[in-house]
Amino acid sequence: MAHKVDEYVGKRIRQRRWLIGMTQQRLAELVGIKFQQIQKYETGANRVSASRLWDIGAAMDVKVSFFFEGLDCAQVPQASGRPVPGDLLEDKEAMDLVRSYYAIPKNQRRRLFELARVLSDVA
Numbered sequence: 001m002a003h004k005v006d007e008y009v010g011k012r013i014r015q016r017r018w019l020i021g022m023t024q025q026r027l028a029e030l031v032g033i034k035f036q037q038i039q040k041y042e043t044g045a046n047r048v049s050a051s052r053l054w055d056i057g058a059a060m061d062v063k064v065s066f067f068f069e070g071l072d073c074a075q076v077p078q079a080s081g082r083p084v085p086g087d088l089l090e091d092k093e094a095m096d097l098v099r100s101y102y103a104i105p106k107n108q109r110r111r112l113f114e115l116a117r118v119l120s121d122v123a
Contacts, residue, residue, distance in 0.1 A: 008044075013067065
């Protein structure tokens, strides 16, 4: 049975890879392993060594600490006091929204952010 931390790190690898639009094959090539090993890491079936996690982070342009962020958080309170799921990145719709948001030019993105904030305040 996989350890909770191994599963969490694997999820964070998959989420980051998906968010930046990288395939398992491409990540494996960058790290110098087979894509099946990436699959095993992402499911938590295999543990990721510290040096391999370092290489994965470098390939996906994040620090090693990224893979552990939020590990102990079940819920993260929002400024409004409404709870937000701690593992928001598990939600495919939320991930699609984030990816689309960052595809918008920065000046327009800020205006969209302000609109979303106003809409959530009146909801």
